[in-house]
Amino acid sequence: MTALCAEFLSFLIYLSAEQNLSLRTIQNYHDDLMGNLVRGDQKGFFQYLMLKEIKNLEQIDRFILRGYMAFLMEQTVVKPSIARKLSAIRAYFRYLSREHKLSRLPIAVSRGHGRRLADFSLKLDRRLPVILSGDEINRLMASPDLAKTTGRRDRAILELFYASGIRVSELVSLNLAAIDLESRQLRVTGKGSKERLVFIGQPAARAIDAYLNLARPLLRSHGNSAALFLNADGSRLSTRWVQQVIQDNAARAGIRKHVHPHLLRHSFATHMLDGGADLRVVQELLGHESLQSTQIYTQVSRSQSRKIYLASHPLATQNDDDH
Numbered sequence: 001m002t003a004l005c006a007e008f009l010s011f012l013i014y015l016s017a018e019q020n021l022s023l024r025t026i027q028n029y030h031d032d033l034m035g036n037l038v039r040g041d042q043k044g045f046f047q048y049l050m051l052k053e054i055k056n057l058e059q060i061d062r063f064i065l066r067g068y069m070a071f072l073m074e075q076t077v078v079k080p081s082i083a084r085k086l087s088a089i090r091a092y093f094r095y096l097s098r099e100h101k102l103s104r105l106p107i108a109v110s111r112g113h114g115r116r117l118a119d120f121s122l123k124l125d126r127r128l129p130v131i132l133s134g135d136e137i138n139r140l141m142a143s144p145d146l147a148k149t150t151g152r153r154d155r156a157i158l159e160l161f162y163a164s165g166i167r168v169s170e171l172v173s174l175n176l177a178a179i180d181l182e183s184r185q186l187r188v189t190g191k192g193s194k195e196r197l198v199f200i201g202q203p204a205a206r207a208i209d210a211y212l213n214l215a216r217p218l219l220r221s222h223g224n225s226a227a228l229f230l231n232a233d234g235s236r237l238s239t240r241w242v243q244q245v246i247q248d249n250a251a252r253a254g255i256r257k258h259v260h261p262h263l264l265r266h267s268f269a270t271h272m273l274d275g276g277a278d279l280r281v282v283q284e285l286l287g288h289e290s291l292q293s294t295q296i297y298t299q300v301s302r303s304q305s306r307k308i309y310l311a312s313h314p315l316a317t318q319n320d321d322d323h
Helices: 008-017 023-034 045-051 062-074 079-098 134-141 149-164 168-172 202-220 239-252 261-274 279-286 291-312
Strands: 185-189 195-199
Touching: 008 023, 008 079, 023 045, 023 079, 045 062, 045 079, 062 079, 134 149, 149 168, 149 195, 149 202, 149 239, 149 261, 168 239, 168 261, 195 279, 239 261, 261 279, 261 291, 279 291
Parallel strands: none
Antiparallel strands: 185 195
16 A cells, blocks of 8 residues: 555645644545544545555546445445545645646546546535524523533533534634633634634623633633633543533433534524524634535525424415315
8 A cells, every 4th residue: 555645644744734724634534545444344545446456546547436436335435425535535636736746647636637536526415404493592501500510611612602603623722812701702713724703692701701700710720721611620622522511411401403513503504694694794704715605504594484484374384275
């Protein structure tokens, strides 16, 4: 496999140093290309090439790529995962092209140069995001036990997620200096180390203020962290820990949906649009580079509006036979 991935380490360094990608994203690139040897079947691109006895990247053509896609489907890999693997391959070839590491690219990766690797992307079934209803949001916010130190923290986390629509990676990286409760705004570092300003309402501000005054000092006694949200030992919370906190509180609130941080982000965006917010404002608050990424929530908003109409209007479901 050495000849296949001779430049792989420099590619990972490039993703970190020049693209400013997170460690988790870089790990995904590693697993998609090199494969994950710790668990599961070998589904990495380089592993497939070794299986087919391909010893050089310049041997790769569109038939090998199609074969790899078919192989992944046979392994019951879901379409979004296949699309991510193809994206990783595209990024790797683009890097090799930029660095002049190959005398001939196995397949063109940019527009205007014949058949593009993008031609091999999958058409995914774009499902509308699931969101929480207003009642479910209220039950979720009321679920933490405020008599406990961790309950105050959990309430502040839940309120902040729904009030701002930030990502879980953005929440766990927040420091005390990033938040201004007086103006009810905070500075968030998003994807690609890009900063943006987001806002919160009074309920979130009150919950965070209560956490800072009544709970965080007790957690901080075990450590000396600049992080906004702390674990019981005074250290910064991990994304996995936050995900578990949300799931536990959702179960306590009796919510049957699979509740996770991104579900609160979906709910934030959809409820903002339902309330009359401009699409581009929501795009900016979410930190989306492309407006297309935000437009999915307009479909959710229309879908919710139709459900409400059908459930509420007295003639909405009346049959023609009734006339």
